[in-house]
Amino acid sequence: MVDECTRKTLSNIPLLQTRAGPRDKDLWVQRLKEEYQALIKYVQNNKESGSDWFRLxxxxxxxxxxxxxxxxxNLLKYEFDVEFDIPVTYPTTAPEIALPELDGKTAKMYRGGKICLTDHFKPLWARNVPKFGIAHAMALGLAPWLAVEIPDLIEKGIVTYKDK
Structure with missing residues (x-):
């Protein structure tokens, strides 16, 4: 079900070990260190492969x-704000990633611009607690969502290119 490119991307993102959320004080600090290390590695890998696509x-x-x-x-860069909060039940519960400026522009989105990850990503996340983190949510949640939804929104004229 997962293509080879996705498998390779995933294998290059470090897995996390600490099972802690924001309420876990000292353990949360350890978890955050792991999160940052995984994100840094993922961003480095993206830059090396020429597929840099986000900043957090x-x-x-x-x-x-x-x-x-x-x-x-089509050689044009479409840029969006991205935001999310870490749920208090993290890492058991995946973060809900939002692109606020696209709120209401696609059916695959919830109120507030939260992207729909229910069918495909959340079951995968649940099977990989506590190993998955923010970098995995970006790689396996937001990246595929962008790849499917943004071209469709552009073709429908709902998202237009903004020259900066």
Whole structure:
């Protein structure tokens, strides 16, 4: 079910070990270190392969994440704000990634611009707790969603190119 490219991407993202969420104080600090290490490795891999497509940062506590993601279509770069909060039940519960400016523009989205990951990603996440983290959510959740939805929204004229 998973293509070879996805399998390779996934194998190059470090798996996490600490089972901790924001309520777990000291363990959460350890989990955040693992999250950052996995994200740094994933971004490095993307840059090396020429597929750099997002930037993320968090608040001091590591509970609120925000940044930019982009999708290249017909040699044009479409850029979007991305944001999510870490659920209190993390890592058992995956984060709900949102692209607020696309709110209401596709059926594969919930209120607030949260992308739909229910059918494909959330069962995969559940089978891989606590090994999956934010980098995995980006690679296996947001990246495929962008690849399917953005070209469709562009073709329908719902998303248009903004020259900067």
């Amino acid at each position: 940062e968090s608040n001091k506590e590591g509970t609120r994440w925000f940044g930019k993601c982009w999708y290249m279509h």
